[in-house]
Amino acid sequence: MNGTPRILNRVLIGILGMALSGLGVLLILLASVPAVAVWWQGWAAGVWSIWRDLFERTRFPGRAESWLWIAVVLALLLVIGAMVAWVAQQGKGRANLLVSEEDPGEVPGSVRIGSGVAEQALRAALADRPDLAGATVATYEFRGEPALRIRIQPRQGVAPHRLAAEVSALVEALDLAIGKRTLVLIHIVSGARSRFGRAERVR
Numbered sequence: 001m002n003g004t005p006r007i008l009n010r011v012l013i014g015i016l017g018m019a020l021s022g023l024g025v026l027l028i029l030l031a032s033v034p035a036v037a038v039w040w041q042g043w044a045a046g047v048w049s050i051w052r053d054l055f056e057r058t059r060f061p062g063r064a065e066s067w068l069w070i071a072v073v074l075a076l077l078l079v080i081g082a083m084v085a086w087v088a089q090q091g092k093g094r095a096n097l098l099v100s101e102e103d104p105g106e107v108p109g110s111v112r113i114g115s116g117v118a119e120q121a122l123r124a125a126l127a128d129r130p131d132l133a134g135a136t137v138a139t140y141e142f143r144g145e146p147a148l149r150i151r152i153q154p155r156q157g158v159a160p161h162r163l164a165a166e167v168s169a170l171v172e173a174l175d176l177a178i179g180k181r182t183l184v185l186i187h188i189v190s191g192a193r194s195r196f197g198r199a200e201r202v203r
Helices: 006-032 034-057 068-088 115-127 160-178 192-196
Strands: 097-103 109-114 132-142 145-154 183-188
Touching: 006 034, 097 115, 097 145, 109 115, 115 132, 115 145, 115 160, 145 160, 160 183
Parallel strands: 145 183
Antiparallel strands: 097 109, 132 145
8 A cells, every 4th residue: 555665675685585595505615515615715816816906907097096996985875875765665655634625615725634633543442452462553645545554463263354344333433523435454464462362351
């Protein structure tokens, strides 16, 4: 529902995971297989020689510094900029207004209801339920319209369809209170808290 680039995140995580896995395998082989250690010493020495020659050939006229250091700094700045842009894309799509309409009454104006009203009301209604291990409510923009995302974590043994019906009833009551029907996504999840937690019962 939000603007988080999930496909890009999965691709980046996959590339990072494969790189770290390859590095781990290489370190294990270097520590346990002598032939790999000998190969690594020869290969690293050759690569270092190539880079050293490259830096020597790219020196500024009359100076000992190479202009490749400037290229390295620019490349690092590009990487940092890309990382900042990637972080800025995470979690986008949040909406601050649930209702924003013009009121053509005797005194023309606009009516605005913040998303926090609905979020706090639903969280308060779900907070003390013994059949829930957790509940979060957030407002996102979906196709230009505000929509509520209700994420609930039922305890073990709670019927999901009954819980979804009760949450839907709460949302319908909220729609009557604010005077507008709101798009809603009810996300029912399970986790360690729902598997090992127990609902309190009156004995």
